[in-house]
Amino acid sequence: MGRNSHSAVILTVSWIETCIGLFIFSLRFLSNWKFVGRFRWDFALAGLTVATETIAQVFLQLSVNAGMGRHLNDLLKSQIVTALHWSWVFQLLAITASMLGKLAILAFLVQIRGRHEKKPWFLIILGFLIGAINTTVLGTILGQCKPMNKLWDDSVEGTCNPGRKVNQNYSFFQASFNTLSDVLLAVYPVHLFWKLQMKLRIKVVLSILMGLGWIAAVCSAVKTYELKALTETTDITYAQSHLLIWASTEAWIVIMVGCIPPIRPLMDKVLQRLGFTSKKKSTPYQYYESSGHAAYGTNKSNLASHSNFQSNAYGGRKKPSEDDNPGWMELGTFGGTNGSEEHIVNGPKGVTIRTDIETRFEDVERHSGPSSGDSSISAKYPIRGRI
Numbered sequence: 003m004g005r006n007s008h009s010a011v012i013l014t015v016s017w018i019e020t021c022i023g024l025f026i027f028s029l030r031f032l033s034n035w036k037f038v039g040r041f042r043w044d045f046a047l048a049g050l051t052v053a054t055e056t057i058a059q060v061f062l063q064l065s066v067n068a069g070m071g072r073h074l075n076d077l078l079k080s081q082i083v084t085a086l087h088w089s090w091v092f093q094l095l096a097i098t099a100s101m102l103g104k105l106a107i108l109a110f111l112v113q114i115r116g117r118h119e120k121k122p123w124f125l126i127i128l129g130f131l132i133g134a135i136n137t138t139v140l141g142t143i144l145g146q147c148k149p150m151n152k153l154w155d156d157s158v159e160g161t162c163n164p165g166r167k168v169n170q171n172y173s174f175f176q177a178s179f180n181t182l183s184d185v186l187l188a189v190y191p192v193h194l195f196w197k198l199q200m201k202l203r204i205k206v207v208l209s210i211l212m213g214l215g216w217i218a219a220v221c222s223a224v225k226t227y228e229l230k231a232l233t234e235t236t237d238i239t240y241a242q243s244h245l246l247i248w249a250s251t252e253a254w255i256v257i258m259v260g261c262i263p264p265i266r267p268l269m270d271k272v273l274q275r276l277g278f279t280s281k282k283k284s285t286p287y288q289y290y291e292s293s294g295h296a297a298y299g300t301n302k303s304n305l306a307s308h309s310n311f312q313s314n315a316y317g318g319r320k321k322p323s324e325d326d327n328p329g330w331m332e333l334g335t336f337g338g339t340n341g342s343e344e345h346i347v348n349g350p351k352g353v354t355i356r357t358d359i360e361t362r363f364e365d366v367e368r369h370s371g372p373s374s375g376d377s378s379i380s381a382k383y384p385i386r387g388r389i
Contacts, residue, residue, distance in 0.1 A: 008243035009071035015247050019254040020059050027052045030261040033268035044109030051102040055253045058095035064088040074237045086154035096249040101136035103256035107187050139176040142169040170232045177226035181219050188215030214259040221252040
């Protein structure tokens with residue numbers, strides 16, 4: 003690898019992050035498939051993010067194979083050109099992946115707010131700024147040298163002034179904004195969950211899960227500092243090593259932060275299997291004869307606490323209508339004070355939705371003849387709102 007080479011460090015860190023990121027995303031896929039039963043547009047954005055960053059990792063590997071991370075004096079001219087070429091491709095894709103990952107988190111937050119809330123203008127404006135600012139930096143990178151291929155081949159006639167300095171200044175602004183956006187995405191869920199009627203422990207857990215964006219903010223801040231390598235020309239293949247590592251780290255951390263909260267249903271199931279948590283006991287149905295007297299017990303059953311409902315809530319065979327769903331089900335439901343379960347997202351006007359079911363089985367008077375098909379089932383679904 004040569005003297006004081008960073009090549010091994012670049013590959014070790016980036017591939018470990020890639021494997022962890024792909025594993026966490028596969029858990030999200032499994033959670034959506036097995037328990038949620040649906041794939042919304044926030045999942046699609048997350049999938050596009052993972053695909054983009056995985057492709058970026060391939061180009062980072064090609065760049066390191068050509069000599070990235072090694073000193074310029076230890077490389078041939080052809081190695082330098084190839085290493086820088088693939089390095090810039092990696093950086094463009096890593097920036098795109100980081101942008102898409104933030105938009106996926108935004109989409110997730112929009113989903114869990116519920117459809118009955120006011121239009122999320124804060125999230126919409128933030129999403130627009132994330133898209134616009136990060137897309138613009140792609141242009142400043144590609145346009146900093148004329149002709150473009152002088153960006154990776156300094157022997158080509160042309161100039162990179164003042165484009166290289168303009169790109170560095172704008173990249174500092176773009177990276178600083180990304181740090182701010184990560185902080186906002188970490189703080190917003192705390193504000194969202196703290197308004198809901200649920201136990202303090204649940205608020206804290208959800209706020210921590212959704213507040214992991216602080217980690218992404220730290221990575222983005224470090225990457226901002228490492229942007230000083232953009233103006234390094236004397237030993238560019240060695241100087242960009244830390245920048246490439248943090249570019250990879252930022253993108254994968256954003257992916258992981260966006261995928262951890264949605265895998266809560268899967269984690270609940272795993273913890274139940276391991277015996278760390280217990281399953282909620284469903285209350286027996288109340289059966290009635292045609293006279294109206296209870297025949298098999300007198301306990302009422304709450305729809306949200308029954309196992310059949312639980313499977314539907316996480317996307318069973320018979321899924322509830324999306325239009326009737328008061329909140330996004332991927333985060334699950336939580337036990338209420340009277341045995342029913344409450345959605346973590348408020349209904350219209352801050353009302354917490356509680357759904358109870360009372361099922362009655364009514365048999366028609368038995369006659370001497372055959373009576374197949376002479377039974378009917380009626381169910382009541384009272385909806386209670388608690389302010």
